[in-house]
Amino acid sequence: MDTTTDRFNIVQRIWYSIFPGTYRRPDDRHRYRRLFNSLLLHFRPRAIPERTLKFSLTWGLGGMAVVLVAVLFATGLMMKLVYQPVPDRAYASVIYLQNTVLFGQLIRNLHHWSGNALLLIAFLHLLRVFFTGAFHAPRQFNWIIGLLMFLLVLGSNFSGYLLPWDQLAYWAITICTAMLEYIPVMGGGLQKLIRGGVDIGPATLSNFYAIHTAVIPACLLILMPFHFWRVRKSGGLVIPRTPQESPGHRGESVAAIPNLIMREVVVALVLIAILMIGSVAFNAPLEAGANPGLSPNPTKAPWYFAGIQELLLHFHPLFAVMVIPLVVIAALLFLPYWRYDSDTAGVWFCSDCGRKMSMVAVVVALIITPLGILADEFFIDFAAWLPAVPVIVSNGLIPAIMALAGIIGFYWFVKKRFGATNNEALQAVFILLLVAFIILTITCIWFRGSGMALMWPF
Ligand code: HEM
Ligand code: HEM
Numbered sequence: 001m002d003t004t005t006d007r008f009n010i011v012q013r014i015w016y017s018i019f020p021g022t023y024r025r026p027d028d029r030h031r032y033r034r035l036f037n038s039l040l041l042h043f044r045p046r047a048i049p050e051r052t053l054k055f056s057l058t059w060g061l062g063g064m065a066v067v068l069v070a071v072l073f074a075t076g077l078m079m080k081l082v083y084q085p086v087p088d089r090a091y092a093s094v095i096y097l098q099n100t101v102l103f104g105q106l107i108r109n110l111h112h113w114s115g116n117a118l119l120l121i122a123f124l125h126l127l128r129v130f131f132t133g134a135f136h137a138p139r140q141f142n143w144i145i146g147l148l149m150f151l152l153v154l155g156s157n158f159s160g161y162l163l164p165w166d167q168l169a170y171w172a173i174t175i176c177t178a179m180l181e182y183i184p185v186m187g188g189g190l191q192k193l194i195r196g197g198v199d200i201g202p203a204t205l206s207n208f209y210a211i212h213t214a215v216i217p218a219c220l221l222i223l224m225p226f227h228f229w230r231v232r233k234s235g236g237l238v239i240p241r242t243p244q245e246s247p248g249h250r251g252e253s254v255a256a257i258p259n260l261i262m263r264e265v266v267v268a269l270v271l272i273a274i275l276m277i278g279s280v281a282f283n284a285p286l287e288a289g290a291n292p293g294l295s296p297n298p299t300k301a302p303w304y305f306a307g308i309q310e311l312l313l314h315f316h317p318l319f320a321v322m323v324i325p326l327v328v329i330a331a332l333l334f335l336p337y338w339r340y341d342s343d344t345a346g347v348w349f350c351s352d353c354g355r356k357m358s359m360v361a362v363v364v365a366l367i368i369t370p371l372g373i374l375a376d377e378f379f380i381d382f383a384a385w386l387p388a389v390p391v392i393v394s395n396g397l398i399p400a401i402m403a404l405a406g407i408i409g410f411y412w413f414v415k416k417r418f419g420a421t422n423n424e425a426l427q428a429v430f431i432l433l434l435v436a437f438i439i440l441t442i443t444c445i446w447f448r449g450s451g452m453a454l455m456w457p458f
Contacts, residue, residue: 072115076213087202117275136343147329153220165289166287168286172300184318308325353424
């Protein structure tokens with residue numbers, strides 16, 4: 001090692017006397033910089049296909065999700081300095097944060113709106129990846145990583161929901177964790193584990209706090225770089241093309257700096273501006289402090305679980321809480337590994353025929369779902385019609401088989417009617433279920449009143 005450090009300034013000489021291992025000869029330093037740059041370039045390509053710069057490919061959604069995670073980490077860490085995760089002090093610490101800490105209300109608002117926005121943006125990003133066929137090889141595993149991140153973001157919003165310890169938080173988490181009871185064999189144990197006991201109390205709050213501020217952030221910090229690295233290893237984003245163009249044509253390449261970076265910066269700045277304006281204008285909700293003796297009527301789950309709460313009114317809880325969500329998650333995980341008739345990567349909605357079929361699926365779902373909800377509310381009552389049959393069969397198995405038969409029937413109908421590939425038919429079924437789920441969610445949020453009865457809100 002070169003020990004002549006005379007040419008360094010006083011700060012450098014002191015530094016190298018403390019950390020001699022960090023001293024490198026100039027050519028060594030050059031090599032280290034190259035190594036660092038090449039590590040960075042695994043995430044940031046030097047050149048990218050010009051066609052992937054089209055805003056209508058990504059809509060900037062992946063980049064927005066990254067910005068929101070950064071805002072959540074920054075504001076979350078700041079709130080951690082004030083927030084106290086014990087029932088008698090949690091609510092008071094949030095009030096203190098809002099009323100006394102400088103910019104406390106703004107920071108809480110930013111965290112609240114960013115958390116909700118992240119769920120929405122990550123879901124829209126999932127839809128864009130699905131509808132541009134970007135889950136096909138070689139991107140299959142990145143779809144899986146994305147799904148895991150989506151579940152983490154869902155978990156983050158859910159665990160954060162309890163932390164203010166107000167009436168809204170206490171009762172929403174009470175009914176959500178009560179749903180676990182319906183899972184056979186392990187439901188009770190799982191509920192006790194999550195609540196940290198039989199009831200919602202100090203152990204629940206400290207569990208949720210640890211999950212929210214340590215477990216989930218750590219998992220996200222591991223998965224996110226993995227996600228970006230997989231994008232890079234798949235040769236960048238999927239190349240957008242028309243249905244007539246064959247895949248594999250990458251077109252011209254342009255330098256990522258400034259072409260890509262400038263676009264990312266603009267999207268980030270616009271998003272931050274919208275978040276700031278929204279957070280100045282609208283405060284995060286905060287009701288009266290939690291009161292375990294006074295349950296509001298109706299007690300509703302957070303908006304992202306409202307669809308499941310609505311399903312509970314139509315299916316036996318075992319199906320609404322466990323069977324249906326698990327089948328959907330399994331189907332999404334398996335999606336990239338299915339055998340498809342054609343390679344649609346880069347083509348929005350598979351083809352022109354795919355677009356038409358998507359419209360048909362939207363219309364069918366818009367008609368069938370509200371009719372189904374009304375029919376089940378006012379006419380259908382399998383439990384009363386078949387008193388000798390166990391409720392799990394009359395209210396669970398029978399409606400589930402009917403729904404499944406409807407979905408399979410729709411798949412074969414559109415496939416035959418449009419002479420479609422299995423990609424196009426599967427996409428139509430996906431849209432049918434998506435629109436149905438959105439309608440269920442809207443119904444629970446706006447059209448359910450006291451006792452969860454249907455009502456007209458306007
Ligand atoms: C916290 C959540 C997420 C973050 C921060 C994130 C971030 C990103 C970014 C920055 C990109 C590249 C730019 C873009 O496509 O917009 C990307 C691409 C991708 N993401 Fe995500 N993502 C998230 C969630 C998801 C989810 C939920 C899925 C799907 C289930 C997913 C699947 C993919 C795939 C397959 C690609 C490659 C797309 C292509 O090659 O065109 N990601 N993600
Ligand atoms: C994906 C990341 C995250 C999401 C989606 C998220 C979401 C949320 C939500 C929805 C709330 C409830 C806010 C309210 O209505 O009052 C919350 C509260 C909170 N979060 Fe996060 N958060 C995330 C990351 C973090 C991180 C990394 C930390 C700290 C290390 C953190 C610390 C807190 C604290 C202390 C509260 C309680 C304060 C309050 O409720 O106002 N969060 N979070």
